[in-house]
Amino acid sequence: MKKLYAVLGDPIGHSMSPVMINDLFSFYQLDAHYLPFQVKAENLGDAVKGLKAIGVGGFNVTIPHKSTIIPFLDGIDELAASIGAVNTVVNEGGGLIGYNTDGPGFLSGLNAFVQSVSGKRILVIGAGGAARAIYFTVAKANPYVVDIANRTVETAAKLIEDCPYDSPSRALSLNEASKNIGDYDLIIQTTMIGMSPKIAEQPFILDKLRKQSIVCDIIYNPLETQFLHDAASKGASIQNGIDMFVYQGALAFEKWTGIFPDIERMRNNVLKQLGGN
Numbered sequence: 566m567k568k569l570y571a572v573l574g575d576p577i578g579h580s581m582s583p584v585m586i587n588d589l590f591s592f593y594q595l596d597a598h599y600l601p602f603q604v605k606a607e608n609l610g611d612a613v614k615g616l617k618a619i620g621v622g623g624f625n626v627t628i629p630h631k632s633t634i635i636p637f638l639d640g641i642d643e644l645a646a647s648i649g650a651v652n653t654v655v656n657e658g659g660g661l662i663g664y665n666t667d668g669p670g671f672l673s674g675l676n677a678f679v680q681s682v683s684g685k686r687i688l689v690i691g692a693g694g695a696a697r698a699i700y701f702t703v704a705k706a707n708p709y710v711v712d713i714a715n716r717t718v719e720t721a722a723k724l725i726e727d728c729p730y731d732s733p734s735r736a737l738s739l740n741e742a743s744k745n746i747g748d749y750d751l752i753i754q755t756t757m758i759g760m761s762p763k764i765a766e767q768p769f770i771l772d773k774l775r776k777q778s779i780v781c782d783i784i785y786n787p788l789e790t791q792f793l794h795d796a797a798s799k800g801a802s803i804q805n806g807i808d809m810f811v812y813q814g815a816l817a818f819e820k821w822t823g824i825f826p827d828i829e830r831m832r833n834n835v836l837k838q839l840g841g842n
């Protein structure tokens with residue numbers, strides 16, 4: 566019988582996951598289908614109960630349900646519990662177990678540039694949901710330092726306070742980060758500044774950036790934000806948000822099927838959906 570997989574969110578129409586994951590199911594000849602469901606916050610518990618009752622293989626969870634889903638699950642892994650957010654649920658023998666593949670997806674995508682963030686000087690820009698997943702995952706991976714710069718500095722300080730992994734970190738203003746940008750090996754932009762349609766915006770000017778730095782922006786629309794454009798013009802290596810998106814999906818697919826999928830195929834699929842080739 567065809568196995569059901571899903572993504573729950575609100576809104577959900579924009580999600581690129583159904584086309585990306587269904588392509589993998591057919592490529593690997595798996596009798597499964599992945600469907601998007603728009604679920605209102607007040608119906609989340611019922612939706613999860615229904616999916617469990619019909620024997621769902623697993624599902625993704627996206628905005629605004631990543632944290633509120635937790636009480637409806639049967640279990641949660643350590644990293645997802647510490648982040649306080651789940652983006653992937655796996656049906657393990659009838660029990661629904663929550664994972665977070667956003668942070669690990671970001672780190673895996675970084676492999677093209679650096680094998681490990683251990684010993685690196687890192688700056689995370691932003692302190693929202695995506696930053697939380699990335700910061701906790703990076704903090705766990707033994708960096709030399711991982712600072713957070715945010716418009717609201719108190720939110721960055723709260724993120725550092727909440728993190729169970731011991732790593733040297735400071736909460737900075739965007740202005741301070743801009744002044745000290747030359748101190749970092751890896752800079753990770755996680756706010757929505759510069760996202761379409763406001764593509765001319767950027768968190769701060771990169772005057773003091775070193776060309777040896779790696780600069781990531783987790784936005785993928787546009788593929789090159791103004792921030793990445795400036796970083797590239799300073800000679801730095803740059804990476805957009807496609808890899809994080811593809812790898813978080815690949816890690817979810819692996820948890821559901823035991824197959825680590827063809828990343829290049831996934832990347833091309835996403836670029837096609839974005840109209841990029």
Ligand code: NAP
Pocket residue numbers: 667690691692693694695696715716717720755756757758760783784785806807809810811813
């Ligand atoms: P979020 O939880 O709402 O966090 C928003 C962050 O952006 C906060 O740090 C906020 O600062 C900051 N911010 C927003 N508007 C700002 C402005 N005008 N000036 C300065 N700072 C501003 O959002 P999220 O879920 O983390 O998502 C953030 C971005 O990541 C989105 O563009 C999303 O598409 C992208 N994303 C990509 C992937 C991927 O797979 N590539 C995955 C997840 C998210 P304050 O604390 O001061 O409000």
